Amino acid sequence: MSFTYTAIQTLDSPGSSFEFTNIPSTYTDLRLHLSIDGSGYNATDCYLRFNGSTAANYSVRYVWKDGSSASGSGGNATAQSAMFIGYATGTNTAANIFATMNIHISEYASTTKNKYVLTENATEAANNDQWLTMFTGKWADTSAITSISIFPASSGTFTSNSTATLYGILKA
Amino acid sequence: MPVTYDNLASTSSTNNNTTVSFTNINQNFTDLVLMINAKNTSGTNNGQIVFNSDTSANYSGVYLQFSSTAGGDRVTNTTNLYTPEFSSGDFSSCVVNIMNYSNNQYDKTVIQRGGEVSERTALWVNTWRSPLPITRIDLSTFGGNWATGSTFALYGIKAA
Numbered sequence: 001m002s003f004t005y006t007a008i009q010t011l012d013s014p015g016s017s018f019e020f021t022n023i024p025s026t027y028t029d030l031r032l033h034l035s036i037d038g039s040g041y042n043a044t045d046c047y048l049r050f051n052g053s054t055a056a057n058y059s060v061r062y063v064w065k066d067g068s069s070a071s072g073s074g075g076n077a078t079a080q081s082a083m084f085i086g087y088a089t090g091t092n093t094a095a096n097i098f099a100t101m102n103i104h105i106s107e108y109a110s111t112t113k114n115k116y117v118l119t120e121n122a123t124e125a126a127n128n129d130q131w132l133t134m135f136t137g138k139w140a141d142t143s144a145i146t147s148i149s150i151f152p153a154s155s156g157t158f159t160s161n162s163t164a165t166l167y168g169i170l171k172a
Numbered sequence: 173m174p175v176t177y178d179n180l181a182s183t184s185s186t187n188n189n190t191t192v193s194f195t196n197i198n199q200n201f202t203d204l205v206l207m208i209n210a211k212n213t214s215g216t217n218n219g220q221i222v223f224n225s226d227t228s229a230n231y232s233g234v235y236l237q238f239s240s241t242a243g244g245d246r247v248t249n250t251t252n253l254y255t256p257e258f259s260s261g262d263f264s265s266c267v268v269n270i271m272n273y274s275n276n277q278y279d280k281t282v283i284q285r286g287g288e289v290s291e292r293t294a295l296w297v298n299t300w301r302s303p304l305p306i307t308r309i310d311l312s313t314f315g316g317n318w319a320t321g322s323t324f325a326l327y328g329i330k331a332a
Contacts, residue, residue: 004327005177028325029207061293063238074238074293104285106209106265107323116209116265118285134236134285136264136293169207171182171325 201328214316
């Protein structure tokens with residue numbers, strides 16, 4: 001029996017972005033666990049890129065629910081130069097609260113399939129308003145993923161003690 | 173380093189398979205995680221899971237989703253467990269967490285995330301009203317088959 005869920009790398013207090021590079025191709029899926037606070041006002045929009053690609057090959061669809069509205073909402077975007085993945089907390093969030101984000105990347109090392117992403121995100125905006133968001137994403141590119149960049153919108157930054165850990169999941 | 177998250181079995185659809193099965197599931201873990209990257213052969217349909225070959229009306233589920241608008245609904249007393257949808261237009265990922273699967277006293281609960289990006293994204297919570305330990309999982313869809321190249325991997329998570 002083998003250990004199949006392995007931490008590859010943890011990054012801490014990254015400033016403007018988390019950069020995972022030289023990702024080994026030895027796993028089947030990747031999983032990213034983030035605890036993040038950003039420089040946006042109410043909540044900080046976050047994005048992801050693979051292999052540094054800025055080609056308009058990212059698409060996403062998401063469902064969203066906050067603590068005050070009776071019903072949820074959502075959205076979708078196609079042909080984007082980066083993938084929207086959710087929200088870090090922001091400067092208007094109460095102190096010492098970090099958003100949680102789990103990102104699952106299926107068959108990241110495949111050279112025949114596009115890449116498919118699932119993201120679960122919980123954050124808190126101003127006035128203790130908690131947001132739940134779930135994303136389905138696609139990178140229309142068959143290249144093996146060797147690097148991942150996660151960054152806030154509008155040239156923002158992640159605050160100190162924001163962390164991201166990349167895990168590899170191995171299929172027998 | 174203790175073994176806490178292990179691949180129990182993996183399979184793929186090699187010829188537009190109708191059903192994918194995991195049998196004789198190891199009972200030594202606490203939870204199960206099923207990771208799917210799949211495509212349907214015909215249209216867009218929910219997947220369906222059957223535990224232990226139980227096709228009695230013992231399954232229920234509730235979901236939150238976004239297609240062109242946000243919404244949700246529930247299904248009750250169904251003869252299988254609904255999953256997020258799979259499309260013939262593209263592959264999509266789905267992660268299924270099955271809690272306390274080897275417990276022999278309580279009903280089983282399931283959380284799922286998935287959906288094809290051009291059509292729908294959904295979060296499901298389901299129950300299987302049976303105290304039996306889960307020893308077998310069968311996956312199919314409500315229409316069409318699993319397209320060739322669809323992959324399915326079952327993992328066990330062990331509590332400390």
